[in-house]
Amino acid sequence: MSEAVSALAGSSAHGFVDVTEAGLVGMVTIRGDYGNTEFRDKVATLLGLNVPDQRQMTTGGTDKLLWMSPDELLLVCPHGEADARVGALSAGLSGVHHLAVNVSDARAAFCVKGTASGVREALAKLSPADLRASVLPVGEVRRTRLAQVPAAIWLESEDRAMVVCFRSVAGYVFDLLTQASKPGSEPRYF
Amino acid sequence: MSHRLETGGRLIDRTVPRQFTFNGKTMRGYAGDTLASALLGQGQMLVGRSFKYHRPRGIVASGAEEPNALMSLGTDKTFEPNARATTTELFDGLAAESQNHWPSLEFDIGEINAKLSRFLPAGFYYKMFLWPRSFWKHVYEPIIRKSAGLGRAPRHRDADHYEHFNATVDVLIVGGGIAGLQAAKAAGEAGADVLLIEQTAHWGGRAPVDGAVIDRVSADEWVSTTLATLEAMPNVRLRMRTMGAGVYDHGYALAYERLTDHAPDPSLPRHRLWRIRAGRIVTATGAIERPLSFAGNDLPGVMLASAVRDYVTNYAVAPGQRTVVVTNNDDGYRTALTVQNAGLEAVVLDARSGATGPLAEAARAAGIRVMTGRGISKVTGKGKVEAVAVCDVLGAGAVLEELQADCVAMAGGWSPVVHLWSHCGGKLTWQDDGALFRPDPKRAPTGADGAAFVLAAGTANGEFTTADVLSDAQKTGEAAAIQVVASGKAGAAATADPEIVQAMRPVWTMPEKASYALRSKAWLDYQNDVKVTDVELAAREGFESVEHAKRYTTLGMATDQGKLSNINGLAVLAGQLGQDIPKVGTTTFRPPYHPISMGAIAGEARGDLFQPIRKTPIHDWHDANGAHWEPVGHWRRPYAFVKEGEDIQTAVNREVLATRNSVGLLDASTLGKLVVKGPDAGRFMDMMYTNMMSTLAVGKCRYGLMCSENGFLSDDGVVARIDEDTWLCHTTTGGADRIHAHMEEWLQTEWWNWKVYVANVTEQYAQIGVVGPKARDVLIKLGGMDLSKDGLPFMQWAEGALGQFSARVFRISFSGELSFEIAVPASQGRAFWDALLEAGAEFRITPYGTEALHIMRAEKGFIMIGDETDGTVIPQDLGLNWAISKKKEDFLGKRAQERDHMTDPLRWKLVGLETLDGSVLPDGSYAVGEGMNANGQRVVQGRVTSTYHSPTLDRGIAMGLVELGPDRMGEVMEFNRVDGTYVLAKIVHQVFFDRDGDKQNV
């Protein structure tokens, strides 16, 4: 196999929060009917992760399973293992109506790290979502808009957020986050 | 003349001097000054020329309501026109210039307009410029443009940057006066998330200047104590220099924070636009004092009484040595006392027949001369106030006495600032006490829960004594919080001693029976130069509705939106119509409350971030290899790769010929790729496409068409059957997101019981077209897959390892050449591109852009969505009946295509077009027919949809839609050019090149 590269090859910028492209991240879109216990059970068995509740995520080992919509999950795993996960899901779920596709290369992921208030403030310059801790606690997924493009955001901890967007706009999102976190421009709000 | 006082000034710091320039002249002020107070402190009374008559104008107000003191600030990349001196904080090096004069502020040619003023009445523009028509373009418009007022538009790119910030709060409180502070405290105590914003750099509003005593301490002391309390509350946030700009549906509000206007720093955002979603919005926006309408009320030196005491108290600036206070209420006496206490002289003209309130008594006790039942007949002076003619306020203006004065302070009563209340539909109610419009709580703007979401508090709610303001604010703040958070209890309101206030006496023209000559010099709207007589004329000419009168006279239409003129203008109109003011009604206030910068509105969306630019994994190679970019939606695609010494057309021609003769390389990554999977996927595909897709065999590809339910061709592309229940749909570049959404819409909202899932995998793959007679040779060099004629026949696909890459190879062609489109994971797209370049080097493999792609498809007569289609074209128009299944009972668009208009044989149909002289037809050109249609337009019978120079055939080729086109082969038609001439073209078959498809079947 030829060597794979992520959209921005791990670029980073330092401001009142640090913005780093997370490099290659494995991602698998899984669609299925959560109401179908066979689907839920098989996914749990195949991935070792329970299907998360609304807007939540489950974590285990190297993988995370994110609730994206009432019939869509996003599996986050090591990049090199995404195809294997798809293979396992497709085989294990045969006969159960579902869709599992590798979307690792269709996405870019960013880590936004800094102070607890800084992380939320940098994101709040770009997203209309309610980012108050009481509304978006650590570990909850919010799909929203960053300026003019769709993105999914979640806080891994109070001082660290992940941002996932489409690969083609990785440069745009990186520049947005970099500008939003320019030193001295802290809104000092949260 | 105005000047700085020796002592005092609660907001200035005399230990920190500031230097600035005005019209190039160096001036001095202090930290804490506004540009306005600094100018007055330097004796600069004249600050601009009026919009229409170019009359000399001075500073009238001390805040956002200022109509006259509009300045151009900065130079070049930081130049900004129309900044109010009163809201501009002074900093070292500030450069200000006055506006709307030529050649200079002191000597202005346009002043002649004032002499001509009786020829420039209300509605002048409407009456004068109607005819002759040709005069508009060549005479009137150039003159109007030259003389139109206010500042110049900036000529340079703005060097500053701006940003947005989103905040969700329970309660937003606008206005940091005592009402806002009290409301914030109550709402915070009741448990709400509170954001309190204040437009100036100071908390407390007017109360400290007006000498309020709260909780038995001075207003200043109460404000700082309350601020400390609020700062200690974790659920309350405070922002200065942040103006409530607009209120919109469902509690959305815009606030405008000025971060560095007072201390420029190019490394920081200059302005920040807050996009706030609030459960409740409390407007504690205070009130604005009204001017009085007497002759000469626009001379420099005539100011609002409240502004006079602001300048004296806050900035230690005396607007004049001898001030005539003209008032119709108690408030004017505050100014008289302030002036007197500062060691200056004051005289009071009170329009009321008697003045008995405590403030009037205090003035008399201080030795101030008070005249009751008196008004101003006219103010005179050369470019500034010199004398005031006193008259009986009920009379016609006969002069009883002339007072020497250099300042006139107008106290005409107060108008609550109801703008934010009104933005989202809040209605007003008239209150006789105070002669004002106040928010009508029964007709408030309603939100998502059906209840009022804007609540007015304090002076903005029509309350005027300190005690009333505080208790109203406490009640309102608590109510707002409880409505959102459902529980909690606020502490008690701060207290103030009750005040005895003598009722005001509304005075709309001064004196009441003023002659025409006096009324025609009495200004209502300073900024747009509207006088009492203009509004009267509008009423006489039948513009009785307040909205019509506003537009006819331009009253209130300037950048201050009539903050000073609104009520006075209404009253004059009402008087002329013989109606009560509430009957006449009021105009509607629109956001923003006060002008905000374009930069703040744009936020981050400028320069490189103006729009997202979507880049393929191979973008950087294109950029480094001469790509001339073409925007396709948000994507950037190379139009052509221009080499050293080439122009674009030469590059395009080279790319086409190289591909036709050897092999070309196309980055097709932007094409949409949608996976459709499930037990009902075949059935769903049959509904989406006009073709029968359910019967497509696994491993095969089929070109398909998608129509809207309205029958029109919407997208096209090649569909591949991946396995028994999976299809892969290619869409156009622009169609990926749209078609994905279209599929989801039908699945979610119509056929929700069908078992189908769709995923958009467009960006998962880099897709590269290897095109041309040597295409197979290049791929053989990579090795790993059987891509021979029989190994991978035309319109089939295969999966495998191509060299080091795991690839899906589609044998499809949009050029008529032997062609493979190869998808590899996007993370390896660039490496794959490089590998193809290396393998193709010996065949002089040539990357080509979208223009070569378009030309080659046109040479083959293939349609392009967006060229041959425009939302009004059905597949049948394009001769694509072969792609429309006759067997299917239903597909999207089928019913619509049965409508009689769609089956009309006279619909224009696709044909090829060849000019007789070999030239290229103009794009969009029409085929003209004989005579005129019912609209008196030249009859047309067709139009060009695609037109190119074909390097392969070395002549112009085109496609077009022509009435009965396919039946008119060989006919020659006339096509128009923009210069009015025509070019002849023959109708031919649309496939210009290799009609039998020999080249791709190898």
Place this chain on the structure above:
Amino acid sequence: MLILKCPYCGVACDETELDAGGEAHLTRHGPGSSDNAFEEYMFMRENPRGVHFERWRHAYGCGKWFHAARNTSTLEVFGTYSAQVIEPPKDIREAISAKVPGWRWRDFA
């Protein structure tokens, strides 16, 4: 700027996170339908001042279509609900009746 709660993911969506989809509860008329029925389905839309049923898509979110019942004149939102129903559910209709007694919208009341 409307704020609508997506019934699928439970998020209070800003209007800029949504796509508007026009009138709700249309009945599709395909091949075999009369010209009048097709015209009605394709082109004729309610535009009331007052109670209205609309389709929205949580485009910058979970991607789901949903229905909203709201008052176009007061901007009150009576409720949002699944797009996968052919008429407004009972609780929504009751919520409307509580605020707008005697309302009518096409065949619903």
